[in-house]
Amino acid sequence: MLGPVSRFAALAAALLTATPVSALDFPTNDSDALSSIVKQISNGVVEFDVEDYYGPGPGLFRDPYTWTESATAWDSLVGYWYLTGDTTHNAAVQTALVGQLGPALDYLPPNQSLHMSNWRQSSWALAALSAAERGLPVESESENVTSWKDLARDAFDTQVPRWDDTTCGGGLRTDIFMFGDEYNSKDSLSQSTFFLLAARLARFTGNQTYVDLAARAYDWMREVKLIDDDFAVYYNASTTQNCSQVDDTQWSQAAAAIAYGSAVLANITSSTEWADRTTSHVEHILNHFFPSNVLTEPACKDASTDYYCWGEAHAAEASTLRWLALVPVFQPSTYDSIHAALAATAKAAADACTATDGGASASCKGLWSVSDDDDDDDDEQFEDDDPRTDVPRNATIGLGQQVVALEALQAAGFILSSADGVNASFVLRTANGTTATTTTTLSSNGDASTSTGSASGASGTQTGAAAAGGLLRAASSAWGSLVVAGLVGFATAVLV
Incomplete structure (x- = not known):
């Protein structure tokens, strides 16, 4: 070797x-x-x-690739397994998502402290939540890890107390520690990934608290003009100026996080406000990027x-x-x-x-x-x-x-194809192992309930299209046979 x-x-x-x-x-x-x-x-x-x-630990790609690039790669490979049913890379993914947890199991490993930021931590938490939503099994050797959702939740829970009302009226600082180069910055990527993590946790757990925290983050971004009236998402603002001046550079990642989180919130709350925001953010993304x-x-x-x-x-x-x-x-x-x-x-x-x-x-x-x-x-x-x-x-x-x-x-x-719709085999799990046919009812105690039928998916097992061989190979080779015929009611018909 x-x-x-x-x-x-x-x-x-x-x-x-x-x-x-x-x-x-x-x-x-x-x-x-x-x-x-x-x-x-x-x-x-x-x-x-x-x-x-093994110098940097399991899950971290070699230099010059960064900790965040590694998280994004593993998140993509979770999607690869789910879409194709190919388990070739699963062991590496499972090892990586556990290997970079750190001693407190919250994606704050000491070897990343020098450059640790809220958005970097979120990149790993979001990858863990992708694994939970798609039903990726937790490797049996992980004694301290029994749920991908718990890892995402625990990382998110470390960010909530970092919400800083002492400057700019709120927001997360970019870097977590005072010695970080961007400690005096409050950037859109940290806010948007916090927002997206909250929205997806709200859907997964049914806990209204996550909806409230997501809304607070979005509202604050609007207040300081990190999101403008045309739904552009700007780069950052400085705490030394009380966020009075915004760097208007735009990056697609933060914009997409806001659009996706808004769509999730529109679905689980049936809010026309979130639906309108989703449409506006998507329009801006497509025009600009x-x-x-x-x-x-x-x-x-x-x-x-x-x-x-x-x-x-x-x-x-x-x-x-x-x-x-x-x-x-x-x-x-x-x-x-x-x-x-x-x-x-x-x-x-x-x-x-x-x-x-x-x-x-x-x-x-x-x-x-x-x-x-x-x-x-x-x-x-x-x-x-x-x-x-x-x-x-x-x-x-x-x-x-x-x-x-x-x-x-x-x-x-x-x-897929030019037919109206997305892959009808695609489902995302919730904490109770189901994908309901109606909008999830949110509660403050963390329970999710649904009013009509559901498709079961046992927690901790391969579920959805991956269990049946993958979305890309779930039907005939004609893409049109894999899509729904129309869009009316699709979101509630497939998942919430």
């Missing part, structure tokens, strides 16, 4: 000397072919992990923000696509516009991926919207080992680039 240095060298050599090959073909009407491509890209994700290198129907980050065109447009920014875009794809589940009226954007983005992502290892894997480049394949330097594949190099952004491959391509293709498997 190769040691870590040898394995790194072998991977780098393969990436830098590989003979150019054709892009992956994006299937337009073949779910089996799409499932095969998704498998290739998922294999490319785990190739960036080194199983026999999908100008030609392909996901792009306009802020990356600004030289002053270029450093943030490398690997970790790509991983952030993976979250954007994952969350945006789920909005129509809770608010079906958004389907048509989101479908067009995700379909075009999936095609662009496939065009930036090439098969490797005899077709068993695939490597993917970033910034799909400008890739031109004209045999210039920007068409070569360089591994994204140093985000400060002058290698063109679309010429790099790396963990973030690989994960966003995976999410782009998985979104294509979820929001």
Whole structure:
């Protein structure tokens, strides 16, 4: 078995000397072919992990990839299992979600203290909640972990007391500790991931308290203009100025977190206000980040923000696509516009991926919207080992680039064909192991009740489409056979 240095060298050599090959073909009407491509890209994700290198602990990808990129990758692989039914990566996912917990089981490991922020902690909590919603089993060797939901809840519970009314009238500081570089910042990503975590916990547990906390976060963002009247979500504000001035840079991840959380809240509360907010946020996201129907980050065109447009920014875009794809589940009226954007983005992502290892894997480049394949330097594949190099952004491959391509293709498997609707096999569990056919009734004691029938899904077992072999392989190869015929009542017919 190769040691870590040898394995790194072998991977780098393969990436830098590989003979150019054709892009992956994006299937337009073949779910089996799409499932095969998704498998290739998922294999490319785990190739960036080194199983026999335990220095940073299980679940943390090797340098230069960050703790947050790692969380996003594992979250994507939870989705991969659920969509395809392929359990190949499950053991690694289970080990990772437990391995980075830290001694208090709240995703605050001491080795990440120097750069720990609220949004970084939330990235792991949201991955754990994805595992709970999709019924990923907890590995039997985990003596202290019996529920993915508990891990998400416990991480969230550490953030609630950090709500800081002493400056700016509320909000979470970006960094948790005073020695952090961004301790004096209150940023939209920390607020939006707190908001999304609260909304999803509200749905999962039925606890009204989470709804109230989500609403407080949203209202505060509006008050300080981190969300403006046009539903743009801006980057941050400084506590040293009492948040009187806002950095109006926009990033898609925070915007998508707000849209997804709003859709969840609209569904579980039957609130027209949340429904209207969802529609408005989606419209702004599509106008600003999908100008030609392909996901792009306009802020990356600004030289002053270029450093943030490398690997970790790509991983952030993976979250954007994952969350945006789920909005129509809770608010079906958004389907048509989101479908067009995700379909075009999936095609662009496939065009930036090439098969490797005899077709068993695939490597993917970033910034799909400008890739031109004209045999210039920007068409070569360089591994994204140093985000400060002058290698063109679309010429790099790396963990973030690989994960966003995976999410782009998985979104294509979820929001299917030109028929109106999303994959009818898709269900998300709640704490009582059911997916109800009516809106969940929320209560302050943490119990969720429903008024009509439900589809059972035992806690801690494989549930939904994954148990039946995966959404992408649950029916015939024609995508149209996998979608519902219409949107009327879909959100309440499938899940709440």
